Amino acid sequence: MSGFEYFIPEVLFELHPEWKYESFDGVVPLVAQKIGVREALFFGLSYLITDQKLVPTLIQLQIDQTKDRVNWLECRVGAKGPHGMQRWPNRAFDKQLRRLEGKQNQIDWAYWVTFGEKNERSSESV
Secondary structure, eight states, X not given: OTTHHHHHHHHHHHHOGXXXXXXXXXXXXXXXXXXXXXXXXXXXXXXXXXXXXXXXXXXXXXXXXXXXXEEEEEEEEEEEETXXXXXXXSTTHHHHHHHTTTOTTTOOEEEEEEEEOOXXXXXXXX
C-alpha cells in the first residue's frame, strides 16, 4: 500500500495542478479485493501529508501480465464539499473507516481519474 502514497498523487497531478504539493502519508484499505486476473480493488481512507486529515480513496487497477507496469487505473479520491474536497479529522480512525462500509458508490468524488487501457482478456475472473 505504501507505493500508492507516491503513485496516486502523481497520477492526480497530471490532470489537477493542486496535487503538485499534496501527497499521501498512508493508504489504509477497508476493502482489498482481487476482482480479476491481475486486477484489484482497494477502498478505504488515505492520510493527506499536508495536514494529516483523511479522505476516502478508491483504487482499481490492472497489472500487465508481461511487464512491470499498470495497464489500467481508476482512482477516486476525496468527497466533494462546499469548498472543494472535504478533509476529515483523523481522530476515531476506526469509526471513520467503518463509516465508509458499503458506500463506495454513494460518494460524490472530488477527484476521479482513469488512465490506460484495460485488457478485457486479462480481467476474466479466476
